[in-house]
Amino acid sequence: MDSSDEEKDGVSGNHIPKDLSCLASKGEKFVDAVLNGQNELCLENFRMDKSIFYKLCEMLQVKGLLRHTNRIKIEEQLAIFVFIIGHNLRTRAVQELFRYSGETISRHFNNVLNAILSISMDYFQPPGSEVPPKILEDPRFHPYFKDCVGAVDSIHVPVTVGVDEQGPFRNKNGLISQNVLAACSFDLKFCYVLAGWEGSATDSQVFNSAITRRNRLQVPEGKYYLVDSKFPNVPGFVAPYSNTPYHSKEFPSGYNPQHAGEVSGGNMCIAQLYSQ
Numbered sequence: 001m002d003s004s005d006e007e008k009d010g011v012s013g014n015h016i017p018k019d020l021s022c023l024a025s026k027g028e029k030f031v032d033a034v035l036n037g038q039n040e041l042c043l044e045n046f047r048m049d050k051s052i053f054y055k056l057c058e059m060l061q062v063k064g065l066l067r068h069t070n071r072i073k074i075e076e077q078l079a080i081f082v083f084i085i086g087h088n089l090r091t092r093a094v095q096e097l098f099r100y101s102g103e104t105i106s107r108h109f110n111n112v113l114n115a116i117l118s119i120s121m122d123y124f125q126p127p128g129s130e131v132p133p134k135i136l137e138d139p140r141f142h143p144y145f146k147d148c149v150g151a152v153d154s155i156h157v158p159v160t161v162g163v164d165e166q167g168p169f170r171n172k173n174g175l176i177s178q179n180v181l182a183a184c185s186f187d188l189k190f191c192y193v194l195a196g197w198e199g200s201a202t203d204s205q206v207f208n209s210a211i212t213r214r215n216r217l218q219v220p221e222g223k224y225y226l227v228d229s230k231f232p233n234v235p236g237f238v239a240p241y242s243n244t245p246y247h248s249k250e251f252p253s254g255y256n257p258q259h260a261g262e263v264s265g266g267n268m269c270i271a272q273l274y275s276q
Contacts, residue, residue, distance in 0.1 A: 065115035081112035171199035
């Protein structure tokens with residue numbers, strides 16, 4: 001398959017933006033150029049601040065999950081990983097930029113992936129019993145949502161798969177993707193993520209899998225998650241009333257809910273708090 005065919009099929013990741021090659025134009029390695037530059041350069045290329053990048057390197061080294069090799073330091077190993085996943089690129093597309101063979105890039109990518117997976121559960125903590133501050137301190141939401149611990153939603157993430165496997169991964173927009181479900185608390189921490197479902201899978205299919213599988217999404221006793229109207233309204237998950245406005249811009253300033261429908265319909269207002 002050539003690049004034009006891949007673009008038609010919604011597959012990206014074959015080409016590096018031309019301006020990136022300028023970072024290492026004077027013989028300096030691409031990773032060194034990024035990490036020695038402004039913080040914005042690291043954020044743009046590695047999708048995180050330099051301080052966070054170095055902190056993650058230190059953590060993986062202290063835990064014995066990654067180590068320096070004769071040729072590649074941990075910083076460069078992590079950079080290869082986050083650059084590829086942050087730009088949806090194939091290994092062969094970054095060989096020239098990082099100046100390593102495809103085998104070397106692939107090996108270190110997988111090493112970092114395994115390291116990240118091994119610490120992932122340390123940061124997926126179940127929600128507590130206390131009322132989230134963003135609800136407790138806002139009269140629009142308290143006491144209506146005092147038992148709400150977060151929100152659940154799904155998103156389509158672009159993926160690259162073999163031509164013979166693309167059928168199930170083609171979503172309703174014709175793009176190749178995974179349908180990923182995530183539960184997030186109001187302090188922007190993930191409580192649960194279910195990845196792997198093909199792009200053709202419906203949101204309800206992924207949701208039903210999340211609440212019935214062995215490693216299922218757990219809801220604390222007496223608590224619930226908010227979900228969008230595309231998900232079912234079942235115990236532990238509250239969906240908005242149908243045909244009821246729920247975006248804050250649809251209500252005048254200072255407006256308070258007038259009935260149960262508007263209270264429940266207002267759950268998407270809470271979702272907007274995540275971006276504040």
